[in-house]
Amino acid sequence: MYKILTKKNIAPETFYMEIEAPKVAKSAKPGHFIMVKADEQAERIPLTVCDVDTKKGSVTIIFKAVGASTELLAGFDEGDSYLDFAGPLGNETELLSEDLEDLKTKKIMFIAGGIGAAPVHPQIKWLYENGIKPDVILGARSKDNLILLSEIEKMADNFYTVTDDGSYGRKALVTEVLEDLIVKEKKHYDLVITIGPLLMMKFVCLVTKKHDVKTIVSLNTLMVCGMGMCGACRATINNETKFTCVDGPEFDGHQVDFDEILNRQSIYKDEEKEKLYQFAHSEQEFKNRRK
Amino acid sequence: MLSLNRIPVREQNPDLRKHNFEEVCFGYNEEEAVKEAARCLNCKKPMCVSGCPVSIDIPRFIKHVKNSEFEKAAQVIAESSSLPGVCGRVCPQESQCEGKCILGKKGEAVAIGKLERFVADWSREHNIDLSKKSPFNGKTVAVIGSGPSGLSCAGDLAKMGYGVTVYEDLHEIGGVLVYGIPEFRLPKEKVVKPEIDNLKKLGVKIETNIIIGKTITVDDLFDKEGFSAIFIGSGAGSPRFMNITGENLNGVFSANEFLTRVNLMKAYKKEYDTPVHVGKKVAVIGGGNVAIDAARTAIRLGSEAFLVYRRSKDELPARAEEVHHAEEEGLNFRLLSNPIEIISDDKFWVKGLKCLKMELGEPDESGRRRPVPIKDSEFIIDVDSVIISIGTSPNPLITSSTKGLEKNSKGCIVTDGEDGRTSRKGIFAGGDAVTGAATVILAMSAGRKAAKAIDEYIQNN
Numbered sequence A: 001m002y003k004i005l006t007k008k009n010i011a012p013e014t015f016y017m018e019i020e021a022p023k024v025a026k027s028a029k030p031g032h033f034i035m036v037k038a039d040e041q042a043e044r045i046p047l048t049v050c051d052v053d054t055k056k057g058s059v060t061i062i063f064k065a066v067g068a069s070t071e072l073l074a075g076f077d078e079g080d081s082y083l084d085f086a087g088p089l090g091n092e093t094e095l096l097s098e099d100l101e102d103l104k105t106k107k108i109m110f111i112a113g114g115i116g117a118a119p120v121h122p123q124i125k126w127l128y129e130n131g132i133k134p135d136v137i138l139g140a141r142s143k144d145n146l147i148l149l150s151e152i153e154k155m156a157d158n159f160y161t162v163t164d165d166g167s168y169g170r171k172a173l174v175t176e177v178l179e180d181l182i183v184k185e186k187k188h189y190d191l192v193i194t195i196g197p198l199l200m201m202k203f204v205c206l207v208t209k210k211h212d213v214k215t216i217v218s219l220n221t222l223m224v225c226g227m228g229m230c231g232a233c234r235a236t237i238n239n240e241t242k243f244t245c246v247d248g249p250e251f252d253g254h255q256v257d258f259d260e261i262l263n264r265q266s267i268y269k270d271e272e273k274e275k276l277y278q279f280a281h282s283e284q285e286f287k288n289r290r291k
Numbered sequence B: 001m002l003s004l005n006r007i008p009v010r011e012q013n014p015d016l017r018k019h020n021f022e023e024v025c026f027g028y029n030e031e032e033a034v035k036e037a038a039r040c041l042n043c044k045k046p047m048c049v050s051g052c053p054v055s056i057d058i059p060r061f062i063k064h065v066k067n068s069e070f071e072k073a074a075q076v077i078a079e080s081s082s083l084p085g086v087c088g089r090v091c092p093q094e095s096q097c098e099g100k101c102i103l104g105k106k107g108e109a110v111a112i113g114k115l116e117r118f119v120a121d122w123s124r125e126h127n128i129d130l131s132k133k134s135p136f137n138g139k140t141v142a143v144i145g146s147g148p149s150g151l152s153c154a155g156d157l158a159k160m161g162y163g164v165t166v167y168e169d170l171h172e173i174g175g176v177l178v179y180g181i182p183e184f185r186l187p188k189e190k191v192v193k194p195e196i197d198n199l200k201k202l203g204v205k206i207e208t209n210i211i212i213g214k215t216i217t218v219d220d221l222f223d224k225e226g227f228s229a230i231f232i233g234s235g236a237g238s239p240r241f242m243n244i245t246g247e248n249l250n251g252v253f254s255a256n257e258f259l260t261r262v263n264l265m266k267a268y269k270k271e272y273d274t275p276v277h278v279g280k281k282v283a284v285i286g287g288g289n290v291a292i293d294a295a296r297t298a299i300r301l302g303s304e305a306f307l308v309y310r311r312s313k314d315e316l317p318a319r320a321e322e323v324h325h326a327e328e329e330g331l332n333f334r335l336l337s338n339p340i341e342i343i344s345d346d347k348f349w350v351k352g353l354k355c356l357k358m359e360l361g362e363p364d365e366s367g368r369r370r371p372v373p374i375k376d377s378e379f380i381i382d383v384d385s386v387i388i389s390i391g392t393s394p395n396p397l398i399t400s401s402t403k404g405l406e407k408n409s410k411g412c413i414v415t416d417g418e419d420g421r422t423s424r425k426g427i428f429a430g431g432d433a434v435t436g437a438a439t440v441i442l443a444m445s446a447g448r449k450a451a452k453a454i455d456e457y458i459q460n461n
């Protein structure tokens, strides 16, 4: 059992949970993810490791309750426990294997959309702790949905925010800001790292491809096992099939077939709707499971 | 007069069972088992034993069954096997013990598998405790993977007095026995769990959700956790794909994904959250146990299933009993057919499977006749899902994170001889991780041989 030490509702439907998992905390690095299964009947869900506290032996996850399974996760409270929590999985971020001195000479830009701020956070933090301040564009639907704003702002060199409705920062898409920075302000970037909704990553990659800037994306495909034994997570990278859980989750964004992944996200659309319907119609059963 | 025919075993009616996940075969009752056991000739030179990968003293246990001494029969089997309830159900007996039975020359071989299963079930139902435990000898061993190889290695070491910890990366214990082989062939609560509980009774510690190579490395198991030796029984779980057009379409799954959703995640039960998608018509590509299991699972989920295999029926590697059961359940065989493309509709979903007709040519290195394509023989099977079951390879997580652990070109861990010694001192391996996908009994046998070798190694170091 993996105890929930802290639970915070940090934005609409968005939850911050600190989970007691000392073995995972000890070995997790930026870029890794975990598989969590709330209770006996639950699905296994991949979530990025957002932070670790090795002293406390805890791992922080942040997720948005958007479907039946994440709603179930969100239904658990401080002091409750999740049944299974396995990790760290996937490869640590490519940044970690690079030469630090070399990295210091490079201009790095992070672009995060919505909940994507959570997975970029440990990477920015790692750079910051090693004396590197990247530029960051943070985007969300509205002001309420901008998460980790102050945490990330203080570690960024240049910091830009956008919202779809203009309730905070510029009313624009992250790609518009990026395009302006490169074209109008003649800024040079050696590396862009973008994490967020698939469509956003796809369009960021189109912009960076045009300007020939190396771009890393982190793919959140469907997963069942998270450790290379099912192939549910497969994606086409540079015309080759890869398992995002063991070969990724980070890939060169210019080699990713985004449309295929977008299609594959919808495989269980009908089944998912059915489950939400079931939950809605047996509120009591759902409540019972939250404990 | 000796009967040439077996005592028939009772089974669920095919029309009924294709709509449920209950076990197909009911097994023998005491009376039937005693009668079947009486058919055994108790040969002086029992060929059946030579066909058994773990050399169970078959005539001796059958003699006890004949005399209604079921507990004694269980003791005989326990000398050689720690998973009799499993093996009685899933071993390919027709090519092992029963394949060698003298009675099989003129009539039907003794139903050794069914008798083994009977003895195991009887002994479980009567709570027979077969575990002989020794006091803790002060040394600890780590076992990676909780499939048949890891479990049997752990069991034997615990009996010798070692402190054993099994590390499993999934959330359930049992390896393929829980995530792969379906409930209707191998009941989890009734058969697998009690056989695992027997191990726990021996004092074996089991930690789930630990991915060796990620959560903890093999070297940490020695350096930080202080284990004296390690057994790797991590299986061959990584699914292979065919590299044909359309393989990533919606509606295409590996058999591992499909079976994991249904068995491990229990998607067939309404109260479980994990979804499974199977269309109205599904093509399963392959001919092994895994393919047949996937097809029969799809049938139970309401789909019309087609088994697409490139050789003929005689070459199907699956157990004969499963092929027979699958036929009874209405599986359609598309033999001598080789898939070349999965066809998409305009929404990126599977619409059909394009195949070539094959004929059998000269035998290849495996001794089976090689399938060769017939020119201009393309045809399309009209399906809306495809399940790919053409084999699996060992997962590279352990070999890639352990320096000096030799593997071959197929990713299998290289061992020296029969006892599972690897290129690294103190590390032993066995089961599918070494051989590539094989059988439960071979994995179990490898685990037990390695346990012996680990004991010798620790005593001499």
Ligand SMILES: Cc1cc2nc3c(=O)[nH]c(=O)nc-3n(C[C@H](O)[C@H](O)[C@H](O)COP(=O)(O)OP(=O)(O)OC[C@H]3O[C@@H](n4cnc5c(N)ncnc54)[C@H](O)[C@@H]3O)c2cc1C
Pocket (backbone or CB within 6 Å): B090, B091, B092, B144, B145, B146, B147, B148, B149, B150, B167, B168, B169, B170, B174, B175, B176, B177, B180, B181, B182, B210, B211, B212, B213, B233, B234, B235, B236, B237, B259, B289, B290, B291, B293, B319, B395, B397, B398, B430, B431, B432, B433, B437, B438, B439, B440, B441, B443
């Ligand atoms: C659908 C299906 C049907 C089958 N039917 C039959 C049959 O009828 N008869 C028969 O004899 N055989 C059958 N087999 C084959 C048989 O199940 C295997 O040969 C056997 O289970 C191999 O045992 P094993 O212990 O080597 O590995 P596995 O059973 O694969 O167990 C390995 C375990 O190790 C775990 N693991 C892997 N990597 C790590 C890691 N890094 N850290 C921690 N844990 C790890 C895995 O999750 C798994 O639980 C079938 C297989 C499948 C898939």
Ligand code: FES
Pocket (backbone or CB within 6 Å): A222, A223, A224, A225, A226, A227, A228, A229, A230, A231, A232, A233, A234, A243, A244, A245, A246
């Ligand atoms: S999620 Fe199972 S292989 Fe990647």
